[in-house]
Amino acid sequence: MQDLKLKANENRGLHQLEAGFDLLGWDEVTQGSVLPSFEGDATGIAGLKAEERDYSHHNSYTATVASWRVKKPVFNIDVCIDCQNCWVWCPDSSILSRDKQMLGIDYDHCKGCEVCVEVCPTNPKSLLMFSEQEDLETALSQWPEKKKKEKK
Amino acid sequence: MAITSIKNLKEFSTNNDRFEGAHTLCPGCAHSMIVRELMNCTDDNLVISANTGCLEVSTAVYPFTSWDTSWIHIGFENAATAVTGSEVMHKVRKKKGTLKDNDAPVKFVAFGGDGSTFDIGFQWLSGAMERGHDFTYICLDNENYANTGGQRSSATPIGATTSTAQAGTHSYGKKEKKKDIVSIMAAHGSPYVAQLSPNKWKMMAKGFQKALETEGPCFINTVSPCCTEWKFDPKDTIAITDLATDSLIFPMYEIIDGHELNILYRPKNILKVEDYLGAQGRYKHLFKPEYKHIIEKIQSDIDADWARLQRREEARV
Missing domain, CATH: 3.30.70.20 (Alpha-Beta Plaits)
Structure with a gap:
């Protein structure tokens, strides 16, 4: 039998794409933004498997x-x-x-x-x-x- | 450079994806297949920029990003400019020794759709090619402005119906031929230019690795079937690319230093172009008796192009 959450990072698929956050209004958004994909250091990310990575909540890995x-x-x-x-x-x-x-x-x-x-x-x-x-x-x-x- | 093994698929599959799911590209879109393949080709750090297009709007839906590497988007046309700017900055900071890790290899890649490569970003791409930065530009060629509703671009082939060049009682769709972007880029004197297709994953991975390894501006045009605008079932994406390469409407070849042309794939059975056209809804009108001559024209164009490619391969010019 296959495990559904098999090999998953615990953050996988937490958010709905549309309703992940309280979004800013059109007049509150600043020009340009920086979204970190990971919490902390992202060096050597190519060597880490998904379940070993420390995804930030801005990474779409955490969305579904x-x-x-x-x-x-x-x-x-x-x-x-x-x-x-x-x-x-x-x-x-x-x-x-x-x-x-x-x-x-x-x-x-x-x-x-x-x-x-x-x-x-x-x-x-x-x-x-x-x-x-x-x-x-x-x-x-x-x-x-x-x-x-x-x-x- | 730390290239990853592409000896067989099993070894290739041990790479860890740096392009995450839950982007909003259509189901069955070939864009993400190509992007994933590029990012799995190397273990090096990547700096990626993208032109506006399907790929950009779908992978950076605020507040989410699908990229596990450095990624930048500025305007519609300037992925090539943004990435060459980063490349120069990296070079200067490396010289000054102000980087966090001075020895870590970094590769610079720009992605653009066909609209931003063939039309809107053409000037910027041409400029970056001329300046000779060390980067790779990858065009995801789906032959229309798919992001805004399928308008005609200069990559749209003759006979295809688009929302701004529609087929009807008086028209058979777009009347002009597709721009030969690969030859144009080779004429810039680029060290490596190629046209590749995702159905031959190994050839594509080899091409990507070659482009990343080559110093100087490299250009790769990839076929990216668009199930929404080409009007076929999402599951047939790979089958359509098979038809495209086997009917030679998208021959796979590379041009080294602007003159050494190598044909990468010669199909055993060359298919008639009807098989490729018939599989897609955007060419449906061509099968009416009054537009039969258009299909004949497309076929004769393909035959002429294939003969020309073979002559160029022999002549090395």
């Missing part, structure tokens, strides 16, 4: 776009061959890959575009789209069988 989604991709770890096609083409940095292994999907940032399902090369696909309301166990129990090659 989960409400954009109508359908969600569900990941079946039994079929996956860790090819990482989904990781390289995910537009929303929502594929959680650690140590060359695909571990799951970041449902706080996934917008349900279905690109990962399209690029998945396994048979049957190890990522499939299900309705947002579907729970994981039901989705996994409906997984299709391996398709046989059609003879020409």
